[in-house]
Amino acid sequence: MHRLELIDISKQYPAVKANDRVRLRVKPGEIHAVLGENGAGKSTLMKIIYGAVRPDEGEMRWNGEQVQVASPAEARKLGISMVYQHFSLFDTLTAAENVWLGLDKSLSLADVVARIREVAGVYGLEVDPLRPVHTLSVGERQRVEIVRALMTSPKLLILDEPTSVLTPQAVQTLFVTLRKLAQEGCSILYISHKLDEIRALCHHCTVLRGGKVTGEVDPAKESNASLSRLMIGAEPPQLQHREPNLGSVVLSVRGLTLAKEDPFGTALDAVSFEVRAGEVVGIAGVSGNGQQELMAAISGEDRRAPAGSIRLFGNDIARASPRRRRVAGLHFVPEERLGRGAVPTLSLAQNTLLTRTGAVGAFGWLRIDAIGALAESLIRRFNVKAGGPGSAAKSLSGGNLQKFIVGREIDAQPKLLVVSQPTWGVDVGAAAQIRGELLALRDNGCAVLVVSEELDELFEICDRLIVIAQGRVSPGVATAAATVEQIGEWMSGLWSRDFAASHAPA
Amino acid sequence: MLRLEARPAPSRAMSLASPLIALAITVVIGTCLFVLLGKDPLRGLAVFFVEPLKSVYALTELAVKATPLLLIALGLAVCFRSNVWNIGAEGQFIVGAIAAGGIAMLAGKDTGNWFFVLVLAGGVLGGMLWAAIVALLRDRFNANEILVSLMLVYVAEQLLNYVVYGPWKDPHGYNFPQTITFLKSTQVPRLYGSYRVNIGTIGALVAVAAFWILLFRTYAGFQLQVGGLAPAAARYAGFSARKALWSALLLSGAMAGLAGGLEVAGPLGQLTPHVPAGYGFAAIIVAFVGRLHPVGIVFSAILMSMFYIGGELAQSRLGLPKSLTGVFQGLLLFTLLACDTLIAYRIRWTSSHATAPSSAALPASQMQSQTQTIDDAPLGPVVASSNLPTREST
Numbered sequence: 001m002h003r004l005e006l007i008d009i010s011k012q013y014p015a016v017k018a019n020d021r022v023r024l025r026v027k028p029g030e031i032h033a034v035l036g037e038n039g040a041g042k043s044t045l046m047k048i049i050y051g052a053v054r055p056d057e058g059e060m061r062w063n064g065e066q067v068q069v070a071s072p073a074e075a076r077k078l079g080i081s082m083v084y085q086h087f088s089l090f091d092t093l094t095a096a097e098n099v100w101l102g103l104d105k106s107l108s109l110a111d112v113v114a115r116i117r118e119v120a121g122v123y124g125l126e127v128d129p130l131r132p133v134h135t136l137s138v139g140e141r142q143r144v145e146i147v148r149a150l151m152t153s154p155k156l157l158i159l160d161e162p163t164s165v166l167t168p169q170a171v172q173t174l175f176v177t178l179r180k181l182a183q184e185g186c187s188i189l190y191i192s193h194k195l196d197e198i199r200a201l202c203h204h205c206t207v208l209r210g211g212k213v214t215g216e217v218d219p220a221k222e223s224n225a226s227l228s229r230l231m232i233g234a235e236p237p238q239l240q241h242r243e244p245n246l247g248s249v250v251l252s253v254r255g256l257t258l259a260k261e262d263p264f265g266t267a268l269d270a271v272s273f274e275v276r277a278g279e280v281v282g283i284a285g286v287s288g289n290g291q292q293e294l295m296a297a298i299s300g301e302d303r304r305a306p307a308g309s310i311r312l313f314g315n316d317i318a319r320a321s322p323r324r325r326r327v328a329g330l331h332f333v334p335e336e337r338l339g340r341g342a343v344p345t346l347s348l349a350q351n352t353l354l355t356r357t358g359a360v361g362a363f364g365w366l367r368i369d370a371i372g373a374l375a376e377s378l379i380r381r382f383n384v385k386a387g388g389p390g391s392a393a394k395s396l397s398g399g400n401l402q403k404f405i406v407g408r409e410i411d412a413q414p415k416l417l418v419v420s421q422p423t424w425g426v427d428v429g430a431a432a433q434i435r436g437e438l439l440a441l442r443d444n445g446c447a448v449l450v451v452s453e454e455l456d457e458l459f460e461i462c463d464r465l466i467v468i469a470q471g472r473v474s475p476g477v478a479t480a481a482a483t484v485e486q487i488g489e490w491m492s493g494l495w496s497r498d499f500a501a502s503h504a505p506a
Numbered sequence: 507m508l509r510l511e512a513r514p515a516p517s518r519a520m521s522l523a524s525p526l527i528a529l530a531i532t533v534v535i536g537t538c539l540f541v542l543l544g545k546d547p548l549r550g551l552a553v554f555f556v557e558p559l560k561s562v563y564a565l566t567e568l569a570v571k572a573t574p575l576l577l578i579a580l581g582l583a584v585c586f587r588s589n590v591w592n593i594g595a596e597g598q599f600i601v602g603a604i605a606a607g608g609i610a611m612l613a614g615k616d617t618g619n620w621f622f623v624l625v626l627a628g629g630v631l632g633g634m635l636w637a638a639i640v641a642l643l644r645d646r647f648n649a650n651e652i653l654v655s656l657m658l659v660y661v662a663e664q665l666l667n668y669v670v671y672g673p674w675k676d677p678h679g680y681n682f683p684q685t686i687t688f689l690k691s692t693q694v695p696r697l698y699g700s701y702r703v704n705i706g707t708i709g710a711l712v713a714v715a716a717f718w719i720l721l722f723r724t725y726a727g728f729q730l731q732v733g734g735l736a737p738a739a740a741r742y743a744g745f746s747a748r749k750a751l752w753s754a755l756l757l758s759g760a761m762a763g764l765a766g767g768l769e770v771a772g773p774l775g776q777l778t779p780h781v782p783a784g785y786g787f788a789a790i791i792v793a794f795v796g797r798l799h800p801v802g803i804v805f806s807a808i809l810m811s812m813f814y815i816g817g818e819l820a821q822s823r824l825g826l827p828k829s830l831t832g833v834f835q836g837l838l839l840f841t842l843l844a845c846d847t848l849i850a851y852r853i854r855w856t857s858s859h860a861t862a863p864s865s866a867a868l869p870a871s872q873m874q875s876q877t878q879t880i881d882d883a884p885l886g887p888v889v890a891s892s893n894l895p896t897r898e899s900t
């Protein structure tokens with residue numbers, strides 16, 4: 001008998017069919033992967049199981065009995081728990097208070113604290129229940145979420161992209177916990193697009209593409225290439241790597257110390273590094289360790305940086321406006337596409353005006369034809385799927401809008417391109433294209449700085465890596481000489497012993 | 507049962523139809539109102555929608571009242587599109603009128619006919635000054651501009667009362683609270699015969715074209731609107747939020763002050779405690795009904811002007827209180843906001859068991875994000891008036 005069985009589940013949204021007669025069977029104690037690209041329908045399916053969304057058609061069986069889950073509360077009553085990708089914790093409350101909020105109020109706070117310690121002990125989830133959440137690292141916050149999910153002793157635990165915020169070491173720790181849970185008979189639905197993890201952890205794998213099930217396999221018997229074929233219908237294209245042709249120093253950051261602006265932000269502490277023409281430098285790190293603050297200081301959105309701490313071709317730009325930096329050759333692609341990199345309700349043509357002023361004539365007169373022509377050429381050159389220059393930015397898929405924004409900045413022929421999370425939430429095909437464009441830019445002598453939380457991506461495109469942790473950056477290391485384990489350790493801030501004596505900071 | 511369902515994309519057709527549907531509903535409710543008041547509803551509606559269009563005189567009076575509404579609403583449209591919530595155009599109108607009146611009193615017997623230009627310039631500067639207080643407090647102290655601009659309306663009213671009851675009172679005016687009647691040379695040239703309509707109306711139509719160009723054909727207008735639509739994108743692009751705040755407020759203050767100056771140098775001809783006619787507040791409705799679009803605002807200003815005249819006629823012809831004008835204005839805004847829901851949502855009949863609660867109650871933030879655009883087609887943004895401005899630290 002199956003713990004959970006979905007039979008022909010369909011869900012139609014106004015624009016897309018998110019799930020199309022999806023079948024899924026999970027045995028007791030099984031770690032079951034749901035693999036698919038962004039937009040393949042994974043999240044919708046999980047929300048249906050968890051009662052947050054109603055399916056249009058289909059049947060759900062729980063331990064062999066047909067059930068209708070009308071709400072997450074009903075799902076929890078059945079024994080289904082879910083850990084969302086984006087945490088829902090109150091920063092100003094303690095871990096225990098956060099857990100207590102989600103429980104029925106029969107327990108006292110002291111009981112909850114004791115129970116958290118018990119659950120945390122059994123599964124090796126180190127959590128101090130009395131610490132306020134804003135003092136916890138992202139990994140610790142995730143543990144709070146998992147502990148919260150385990151408080152009710154679930155029979156099925158759903159994890160949505162749980163490793164996107166973890167260091168490689170923390171991923172291994174999480175896997176130990178999950179295997180122990182499975183051994184005790186708890187079924188686990190593990191949603192991911194990371195092939196290595198699925199092959200290492202999961203017993204069974206259901207692959208979704210375009211809302212349909214395209215395969216049911218034993219991941220241990222598959223290769224990354226075969227899983228990838230099921231997921232995207234093709235193997236990911238290989239990138240062309242050429243020998244770097246290093247030029248002069250383009251960006252030089254020296255002693256950049258910046259107090260935090262937001263109470264839950266990260267202060268930057270004496271950040272120093274350089275980027276030369278013709279190389280791609282990657283900044284690795286767990287999210288929330290100062291990446292956003294560093295990007296804002298380099299892009300000019302935050303202009304509090306101490307004078308002289310950021311130089312472009314030797315000129316101090318620490319306090320220059322984003323527009324002056326662009327004139328000097330620094331272009332930036334922010335991580336949020338909608339609302340920052342582009343105005344959602346404006347057309348693609350109008351969105352070119354955010355960073356491109358070629359079509360602005362005398363007295364600020366807008367040459368509408370020229371604006372449209374620029375958008376048109378970007379759409380063609382970067383293979384953006386859009387209705388045309390008049391389409392609203394928000395009508396594009398994430399990948400296509402990202403191609404447009406990256407293209408807008410590349411087309412400006414920057415001397416330094418700074419890109420934050422170049423392929424976040426972008427489908428595999430578009431991601432490969434964007435990475436290829438970045439490498440082409442580097443080969444043409446542009447300096448490229450990439451911030452990403454995906455280590456694989458950084459290893460793929462960067463010539464040199466630096467790691468950011470708690471607002472400090474490590475010395476640089478050539479990608480060819482770096483290992484995932486080493487970078488993972490550095491992501492916890494432990495690089496000093498590797499640089500104890502012999503190495504001078506890069 | 508009825509259910510609201512998010513549209514895949516906001517409907518352009520509904521964006522245009524919404525003000526018309528709102529007007530239709532306003533008419534229906536108005537009809538019921540007349541019936542309840544024991545009046546012939548047909549006569550009541552005629553007073554509002556037929557009489558103001560019946561003769562040349564009626565049409566010129568319509569223009570006299572539509573002109574200040576149009577001028578103020580144009581300025582407000584820029585403000586609202588920039589996410590700056592100037593609710594105090596009435597105050598800027600009053601201070602504009604006071605400043606214009608002060609200059610008009612300086613005219614002597616031998617002053618040339620060009621003097622009205624100075625009077626209007628005084629009005630513009632007065633309105634800008636009053637709006638600058640709002641900008642300064644927001645810029646320096648992060649004070650909420652909704653509250654500050656609204657409160658300054660009442661300060662402006664007291665200022666007006668002070669001058670007409672005090673230093674500027676006409677010594678030969680039998681102690682009435684009013685200034686002297688301004689000299690002919692301070693008056694804006696009239697357009698046609700003895701009708702009160704003056705060249706201010708032409709000026710307002712020129713302003714419509716100018717604002718259309720500003721909003722849809724200049725980089726400055728684009729920057730202002732990006733600040734309103736997506737503050738983070740404006741910061742990313744490097745568009746200054748402070749500059750947007752100051753220019754939006756100064757521009758709308760100037761327009762309201764100009765309207766105040768035109769009233770002084772036109773139909774009023776003197777300052778009295780009755781200068782404030784509510785144009786500044788009505789213009790907020792005009793701006794929204796006109797979709798914050800210069801061309802749309804022309805139509806809504808005319809409509810609102812009909813309500814003003816209709817209210818006056820209802821008083822004299824039907825014996826109904828003049829406040830009926832306010833009732834109609836309020837009804838129109840209220841039904842418009844309700845109808846605007848249909849731009850981003852459609853109504854569906856569903857059998858009760860298949861109702862998904864998740865899609866029925868989308869957060870308001872999502873709804874409004876779908877209804878704002880920079881668009882030179884005569885439709886586009888209407889923002890729920892509950893949308894409080896987001897604070898940008900600069």
